[in-house]
Amino acid sequence: MLLRVAWRRAALSVTVAAGPRPAVPNRGLRLRVIDNAPQSAVHCDAAAASEAESGLRPLYMDVQATAPLDPRVLDAMLPYLINYYGNPHSRTHAYGWESEAAVEHARQQVASLIGADPREIIFTSGATESNNIAVKELEAAIQPDTSLVSIMTVNNEIGVKQPIAEIGQICSSRKVYFHTDAAQAVGKIPLDVNDMKIDLMSISGHKIYGPKGVGAIYIRRRPRVRVEPLQSGGGQERGMRSGTVPTPLVVGLGAACEVAQQEMEYDHKRVSQLAERLIQKIMKSLPDVVMNGDPEHHYPGCINLSFAYVEGESLLMALKDVALSSGSACTSASLEPSYVLRAIGADEDLAHSSIRFGIGRFTTEEEVDYTVEKCIQHVKRLREMSPLWEMVQDGIDLKSIKWTQH
Amino acid sequence: MAAAGAGRLRRAASALLLQSPRLPARELSAPARLYHKKVVDHYENPRNVGSLDKTSKNVGTGLVGAPACGDVMKLQIQVDEKGKIVDARFKTFGCGSAIASSSLATEWVKGKTVEEALTIKNTDIAKELCLPPVKLHCSMLAEDAIKAALADYKLKQEPKEGDAKKK
Numbered sequence: 001m002l003l004r005v006a007w008r009r010a011a012l013s014v015t016v017a018a019g020p021r022p023a024v025p026n027r028g029l030r031l032r033v034i035d036n037a038p039q040s041a042v043h044c045d046a047a048a049a050s051e052a053e054s055g056l057r058p059l060y061m062d063v064q065a066t067a068p069l070d071p072r073v074l075d076a077m078l079p080y081l082i083n084y085y086g087n088p089h090s091r092t093h094a095y096g097w098e099s100e101a102a103v104e105h106a107r108q109q110v111a112s113l114i115g116a117d118p119r120e121i122i123f124t125s126g127a128t129e130s131n132n133i134a135v136k137e138l139e140a141a142i143q144p145d146t147s148l149v150s151i152m153t154v155n156n157e158i159g160v161k162q163p164i165a166e167i168g169q170i171c172s173s174r175k176v177y178f179h180t181d182a183a184q185a186v187g188k189i190p191l192d193v194n195d196m197k198i199d200l201m202s203i204s205g206h207k208i209y210g211p212k213g214v215g216a217i218y219i220r221r222r223p224r225v226r227v228e229p230l231q232s233g234g235g236q237e238r239g240m241r242s243g244t245v246p247t248p249l250v251v252g253l254g255a256a257c258e259v260a261q262q263e264m265e266y267d268h269k270r271v272s273q274l275a276e277r278l279i280q281k282i283m284k285s286l287p288d289v290v291m292n293g294d295p296e297h298h299y300p301g302c303i304n305l306s307f308a309y310v311e312g313e314s315l316l317m318a319l320k321d322v323a324l325s326s327g328s329a330c331t332s333a334s335l336e337p338s339y340v341l342r343a344i345g346a347d348e349d350l351a352h353s354s355i356r357f358g359i360g361r362f363t364t365e366e367e368v369d370y371t372v373e374k375c376i377q378h379v380k381r382l383r384e385m386s387p388l389w390e391m392v393q394d395g396i397d398l399k400s401i402k403w404t405q406h
Numbered sequence: 407m408a409a410a411g412a413g414r415l416r417r418a419a420s421a422l423l424l425q426s427p428r429l430p431a432r433e434l435s436a437p438a439r440l441y442h443k444k445v446v447d448h449y450e451n452p453r454n455v456g457s458l459d460k461t462s463k464n465v466g467t468g469l470v471g472a473p474a475c476g477d478v479m480k481l482q483i484q485v486d487e488k489g490k491i492v493d494a495r496f497k498t499f500g501c502g503s504a505i506a507s508s509s510l511a512t513e514w515v516k517g518k519t520v521e522e523a524l525t526i527k528n529t530d531i532a533k534e535l536c537l538p539p540v541k542l543h544c545s546m547l548a549e550d551a552i553k554a555a556l557a558d559y560k561l562k563q564e565p566k567e568g569d570a571k572k573k
Contacts, residue, residue: 311476313501317441318449337476349473385455385505387480387497388473403472404554 058321059367063207063360064156064184064302065325069252070209070361076255077211080248088245089236099247106254110216113257114182114201115192122217122237123250127183129230130202130217133241134179136228148177153185157327157340157356158293159302161189168197177225183207183215187260188268188299193218199225205249209361210256214249217241267361268300274359274368275300281372286379292327292346292354303357304341306350309389310382315355318378322371327354349388349398441502442536448506453513456495458482466559470550476500477544479508481551483515483523485559491515491523496551503541507531507548515552520559526552 060068080102086095088103104118111118124130135150149171151162164180171178178197183204185191193201201218205211219225219240233242260267283289288308304327307315312326327338337351346354357371383389388398457480458465464485471478477500484493494512498505510531515523528545531537537545 309499311500311504314449314505317446317502320441320446349476352473352476385452385497386499387469387478388499390457390480390497398473403474403478404470404550 056321058323059371060323061358061363061367061371062323062325062356063358063363064356065358066206066212067209067360068362069211070256070259072259073210073252073255077248077252080251084247086247088247089234102247102251103245106250106257109254109258109261110203111218113187113191113261114203114218115194116218117221119238120193120218120221122219122240123245123253124215124217124241125213126215127181127202127204127207128215129241130204130215131179131181133217133227133230134200134202136230148179150179150181153180153182153191154189154299154302155293155340156184156302157338158304158344159184159299160293161185161297161299163297164191164198165196171199172197184299184302187257187264188301190264193220200227203253205253205256208256208260211249211252214246214253216253263361271359271361271363272300274363274365275303277365278303278357278359278368278372279305281369282375285376290346290350292341292344292350301359303359304354305357306341306346306354307379308350308353309386309392310379311352312354314382315375315378318382319371319374322374324371325356325358327351327356444535445502445506445537448509449502452509454495454509454516455497457497458484458493458495463562464559466555466557466562468551468554468556468558470554471500471547473499477504477547479504479547479551481508481511481548481555483555483559485520489519489521491518491520500544500547501541503535503537504544504547506535507537507544508551510534511548511552520556523552523556 080099084095084098084102086093086097086099088096088099090096090099103123107118107121107123110116110121122133124133131150135148149167151164151167153164154161162180168178177199179200179202180198181202182191183202184207186201186203187208191198191201198218199220203216203218205214217227219227227240229240229242231242234244236242236245279291282305286307290306290308292304292306316324316326327341337348338354341351341354342348355375359368391398391401458467460467460482462484466483466485468481469478478498479500480497482495483491486492494515496508496512498508500508511526514526514531518526526549528542528549531545531548532542535545
């Protein structure tokens with residue numbers, strides 16, 4: 001027991017030493033790797049590769065889909081991918097002890113970001129698994145009239161912030177469980193599970209500059225919230241989620257949470273400035289652009305704009321050196337336009353014209369300016385090709401036309 | 407000793423990760439799965455984008471699709487006295503494949519007679535542009551647009567019964 005405690009202390013100090021934290025993090029870091037064509041383009045036309053785009057990758061403006069690993073997170077993870085490979089549940093040797101110490105340290109980092117107790121954090125494979133665990137709890141309810149309210153904290157398509165504190169207040173007064181999927185919100189806006197009376201919360205690693213394949217679920221202890229495990233096995237994570245806890249991934253999640261806590265205010269201010277810049281520049285140069293979502297209760301890093309008379313997927317194709325996403329049907333496998341835009345009452349043709357711009361921790365002003373410039377250029381070009389724009393310029397009211405059904 | 411080994415290994419891993427190219431950049435800049443270069447070409451080097459005088463007797467205009475569906479194509483043909491299509495123009499509100507399908511349609515109708523143009527099939531358009539199954543409806547709409555333009559032209563050639571079709 002004493003040996004284990006000593007090992008924990010030693011392991012923690014090694015972790016801290018192995019991951020040197022730079023005094024001023026490199027905020028302009030964007031991994032633009034020049035592809036020296038010959039050695040990598042083995043099986044295809046090297047000529048085409050060299051003449052196309054000089055080997056640069058597109059700008060990344062899709063952080064809601066996934067986010068790059070923060071270099072500080074990678075630094076924290078590497079020792080556990082290379083040398084400290086023990087199973088955190090092994091109780092009989094140093095490999096297990098140091099791995100367990102890292103897992104518990106990460107648990108503390110996640111808990112402190114949301115104002116929770118570490119005993120209330122269970123590691124999972126991601127926010128989807130966390131959501132499933134939380135909702136399954138409904139089926140395991142003891143009383144027949146127990147119910148669950150489940151709300152997304154920040155919407156991933158339009159960036160709208162839900163009034164979580166108010167909803168938490170209502171739920172606790174009616175004795176109803178309150179779950180929130182905070183994948184897009186954790187580490188970006190201040191959250192406190194006690195102030196907001198949250199009973200269950202889903203956390204995703206790769207949305208907050210952590211690794212993919214890991215997440216967590218927060219499960220309140222006082223008053224106790226009981227959940228049914230989704231997978232059974234060796235009883236790890238207090239019996240709520242069996243399976244060996246993946247130490248490197250969990251260390252990455254913990255480091256991502258700690259970095260997010262440090263950087264939250266600065267990031268929010270910077271992202272807001274860049275978002276304002278993007279919106280102002282576009283609105284100033286293009287008519288008939290609609291921003292989807294409540295402008296007041298809105299996370300600035302997720303900007304969803306509809307460019308009337310231009311279809312979303314064609315704009316994405318035109319902006320080929322920027323990675324973006326659209327709410328149009330053509331970009332979804334099911335050919336259905338975004339259900340979110342339909343739910344907020346956007347006109348159907350505007351739903352097909354929407355583009356989501358994601359601004360994150362590593363987005364630079366140059367990237368925003370480039371994206372804006374190309375966007376304006378191609379929207380103008382696509383409008384020249386659009387029969388709807390032509391009709392509107394001729395003074396025809398599009399709503400009066402009888403369209404053919406296809 | 408373990409720490410030193412770890413340090414060396416870590417430095418090597420860092421070097422590997424940060425200095426070598428991760429993916430051939432070509433794979434990202436032109437995702438061949440989604441945008442075939444023929445489809446992109448129709449947008450980057452547009453041909454026949456524009457409008458003809460829709461009030462002219464020699465011009466047939468087809469307008470198909472609906473904004474609510476995310477696909478609207480306007481295709482116009484100009485026919486000479488001998489029944490041959492001498493010019494064609496298009497405008498499209500739709501995805502890259504829709505733009506390419508309608509653009510290709512205008513290229514193919516040029517030089518054909520009105521009867522020959524009726525034989526253009528959506529499967530030919532889809533094959534030429536290598537459209538994936540999920541985009542086949544774009545080629546179908548392009549075929550509909552051709553037929554609508556031809557029908558409009560035929561209607562205009564009929565002896566004057568009522569007003570010319572206003573669309």
